[in-house]
Every structure is written in structure tokens, then in C-alpha cells.
Amino acid sequence: MSATAAVVAREPAGGSSARDATRVRRTVRRAPAAYASPYAAGVALGLVLLAAYVVMGRGLGASGAFASTAAAAVAAVDPARAQGSALLARYLAEGTPAWLDWLVVELFGVTLGGFLSAALAGRLRLVVERGPRLSPPGRLLLAAAGGAGMGVGAVLARGCTSGQALTGGALLSVGSWLFMGAAFAAAFAAAPLLRRVWT
């Protein structure tokens, strides 16, 4: 099934006749493939994390890439301001440009890997995913607000679900397990208040 999608993606205009064009469109718009077993996907993810330990001596990350690029952006607008923040200055200290930062390249890979995987499975969709009661602008606003909260939390905790929960969790770091426990406790506590947002 995925092989068909790849061929179609390379030849979007398909055949010359109208019937061929219709067939191609139908193939592109076919039902998306089912998701993988969460256990199989989790084991695959764990092997990727293990490979990062073995090859690099470090794990995965996501929020660190946001911090690197944010530091670079502030430095571009107001270098003194960036150097005045001990947090941002740390990301600038190494002297490498932000786009050559290890985590920035890794997160670019995450984005590309997610795109390719969804393309092969017929799961690319331009949508705003939301609960049935929420308008698209409302959902975008909440996603941005939630994102801002995660940004603040990830700075304080020195990492997020990738850099703390997965990476530090598998290495049995006390702070990582504390972060994971606190994050899930807060998310479970918030869920009843958000029922109307999602259902």
C-alpha cells in the first residue's frame, strides 16, 4: 500500500486520460493506513534512544532546539539582551550557529521523519484537529496557550517529554522521574476541566 502512495506522489498527474486522473486522485485520497501497535512503536522508539546513547552518549530532545533558536533570534535582534540572560547566553556560548546545533538538526529530522512516515501511510491532511465543540480558531488559541505553558515548564525542568521523561527516565535519573510524575499528575488533574474542549 505504501509503495503505491510513493509512486503516486512522484507522478501526481498520473495518466493522460480523465479516467486515469480520477483513479490517481482516488488512490491519493484513500483511507489512511492503521497506526502501528503502540508497543511495537514504543520498542522502536526505545531502540532509537538506545542507539543515541551508544553512538553519541546522549539521548533525544525537543525543547532544547526551541531554546537554541529562541536564543539565536534574541541575539540577532538585541545581542546585549541575549547575553544578559544567563539562560539564553548559555545556548550562544558554544559559538556554533543555531541551525548546526545537534538538537536543532535532530528536531529537523523529527519533522522530516514524521512527514515521510505520514506520506507513506496516506495520513497527510491539512486540518485543525480539535474536539467537536471547539471552533478552529479556538483550538489554535488553546494549542498555542498550552504550548506556551510547556515552554515555561520545559525551561524550568531543563527538558521535556523527550529530554527528561524518555532520555533521563531510561537512565533512571531522579529528576527525570520527578518531572514525569509531576507532568502526568498535572495533566490527569487538568483533564476533567478540559472535557468540553476535547469531547
Added chain:
Amino acid sequence: MSAPFYEYGLLDGRAALWVALAVGLAFGAALERAGLGHAPTLAAQFRLADGTVLKVMLSAIVTAMLGAFWLGRLGLLDLARVYVPETYLLPQLLGGLVFGAGFAVAGLCPGTSCVAAATGRLDGVAAMAGMWAGVLGTGLCFGALRTFYESTARGTLTLPELLGVPYGVVVLAVVVVALAAFRAAEWAERRGGTMRRAREG
């Protein structure tokens, strides 16, 4: 013993960036295959209506934990050269609480929001933009937070060190807890499905 390869000088900085790209590609593909680029699935985890997040995360942690433990024990991986995130008790407790609330509101975390955005989900783009603003804003206000940020530092501290029990015992305990959590998740999903069917029919 020559792993981690980068730490032992077998890779230069340029090669490390190709590794970053390869690791990222596989990480993003695994998240997408699991269905974690789809916010309603993540939000359903916190209502206990779906166990995907918990199953994926704990399977990944158990796999990497067992791999690191055995490679270390067999002398193939020098665990002293693998970076363990340092512990800062209060910042990680408060940071975790704020992060978790944001996670439930957004239905996405930093890594999964990139996958959501890459697959055309505009709510993923909004979450990424919000996160970037949140990190940038915290960076600009860092002066006021710095004392707290550096407080309750414990350095590199692992659960076996904290509890004073052997590494292997904690590894076994995490495996047992994960297996119990998988059973609980399967049970909650079945129960949720039965309740939904009863409501609807």
C-alpha cells in the same frame, strides 16, 4: 569498550550532525507510526479513554533502559560517558506541573507537535509557535527565575543511588511497574469502550 562512539572520538562534529538527522528521522517516524502526531489521541490519555501515550512511552523507556543496562554490564557501553540529566528537585517538580497542564491543554508535547505540524495539523503549528514564545519569554525573564532555577541541585542522581539498591533491582522494578501499567491501560480501554457503547446504544 569504545561506546559511546562520539565520546571516544570515533566521530567528528560533522558526523555527529548526520547522526542527529538519522536519529531525528527515526524518532519522528516512530512517533507518527504510533499515532502520536494526532492531538485527540494524546488528550484521550489524560481522560483514561486511550492508553497509547503511556504504552509507547513506557515501552520505549523499558527498551532503552534494558539495552543500556545490559550493554553496560557486558562491557560494550561505558555508562559513565552517557550523559544523565542532572537533578534539580523543585524546578523539575514545578516545571513538570506547568508542563503537564500545558500538555493537557495543547494535546501535544514538544516532539509530537513537530510531527503534527509536519503532517499538516495546524494545531501542531500553533503549539510549536506557543512553545517557542514560552521558551523565549522565560529566557528574557530569566533574571527573576535564576535563583529558583538553580535551587535544590542534586547533581547527577539516579534512583539506585537515591534508594541505595543495586542498579539491576531498580531495572527489574521498572519493568514490573510497566507491565502492571500495560495491564491497567488495557483494562481501562476495554471498560471505556464498554461504557461508550452502553451510552450510545
